[in-house]
Amino acid sequence: MNRLQYLTHELLFRRGRSLATLLSIGVSVLAAVLLISVATTYSKAVQAPMKSVGADIVAQLSGDIPKALKGLVFPHPNALLPADEVARIKALPGVVSVTRGVYMWELPPNPYKSILGIEDGPAGLGNLNANITVGEAITPDSNAILIDSDYAAKNGLKPGDRLLIGTRKFPVAGIVDAATGGKVVRADVYMPIRLAQNLALHAPHVQDLYPFGPDDANELLIKVDSRDLRAVVEGIGAILGKNAVISSGLSFQDTLNSVLFLSRRLGLILALVVGLFSTAFVLRATASAVNERQREMALLQAIGWTRRQIAWQVILENTVLAVLGSLGGIVLALIIARLSGGIQITINLPWDLSSTPHFLPEATRDRSQIVTMPLDISPGLIAIAGLGGIAVGFLAASIATALKRAQPWTLLGAE
């Protein structure tokens, strides 16, 4: 017989106690892995909209509220961008490309819709054309429009139909899934910029507020070298002044930082609390098991085992249970993560990035983005949780065996 056979017999003989230790470590590892992975996944999920908001930077200028909420208007964060300021922005170091846009709302008497006229290019028409689900692409010279898939579904529109904007009917060339394609600010209707410029030029409630010319814009989609993102954002701020509305991954992230901090820390804190309770439980269970076996340990001493050999036997037993418990917890966590289908969260976008005015009922729905993300259980997390579980078993046994005990003969002798 060797010590491993002794260990196996002992664990099987006291299977109730073994199972309790194994389960407590397993459940703790499972809880810790799931809590941390939910927190990590949540952090990633809240950052996901950044990837589909549009270009790296959306630059706008805040202006006045239209005098009458009728017909074609510029939303108040979309004031006229003076041409010379656009030129200075294009010249900023780190700017890769600037795609100009004209963003408008159409308010009654026609049904509400948001309209984006946009230049050609990878952040503009090119990207929209790449995400057409039904119908044909449009070119900068085209007189046709693209319709967002949600808007098309809601209004029963299909390629070949005509849509009234202002006083003119535009042919629908295709349906575009801009939300999935991302990389562009969302609107209900997309068109070449010259058509939108023409609409704005003849819109009385736009002209009331701004001297909008035939080649002007009120929104810039800017691609930048990611290393220069912060510098470009600051540069645009300096050019457009205090009324600048600059949306970027950076600003979105700044807003979310407190949420991310909380979710990450909360996961960690909960995992630590679970870990502490588990350590306390395993320590108590081990101390109680060692107490029950005091006589057996005294006997081992009587037949010639050293105190160190006896302590190691108990530590080994607990460590084996901890390894099995940790493995079980990790495997269960992986299975649960796979079966759960991940986490789903609804995130409200900043309203100036939304395609719907905040005063319309649809805004509540339209400004939210649902993100589904599979639970992220990294190899690092598995390693830390596994080693943590094993350490709990090892330490509990080390502490329990180090506690002062009665002299062996007191436990074994006849008197």
Place this chain on the structure above:
Amino acid sequence: MKVKTMTEPAIQTENLVKSYGSVEVIRNLSLDVPRAQFSAIVGKSGSGKSTLLGLISGLETPDAGRVLLNGTDIFALDDKGMAETRRRQIGIVFQSFNLVPALSALENVLLPVVFDDRLSKAEYEVRAHDLLSRVGMEARASHRPGALSGGEQQRVAIARALINQPAILLADEPTGNLDETTAAGVFDLLTGLTRDIGTTLLMVTHDMDIAAKADRVFEMKNGKVEQ
């Protein structure tokens, strides 16, 4: 190297003192136990006879005095030295058997030699089977203590105590938990086996009939011994 002679005592205690709280159980006790003989320690309950055996085994620490086993002061040894002395020189049989409930009879017999490499595992297994056979337990080798009677458990405990062929066998009321017939069988086994291998047998007993069969009897009274 010190050569041990047949005249040198196997066990010597010198001025042993042991108290539990304010109660002095062993009072300045000196004792020589002759080698390769059967000696018995008798006395009333609470006279300190079992405590004396605990001190001799090194499983109880004295307040003062020395215990010499084959000339070695065991309390001068560290934990490793003490464990080695117990494993190689001492066998102990207890009143309450003290078998490990998770292990079979054979595994219980082999438990003292888990860390002993003087013989191979296979040779120890042969010896364990032989001992179980000699105590009449070979057929029950795979049974756990829970499936054995008191007498059978004590037979296994005797085999365990002899697996290392110890020079000294300490027996603490080994028949105290057994009926008369079983007790007689166990006693015969103990004395027979120890005589066969020339082991010094020191037995604590309250049974005067058993003590009468000893080569030497030490009577304990109030923590002291009368020979």
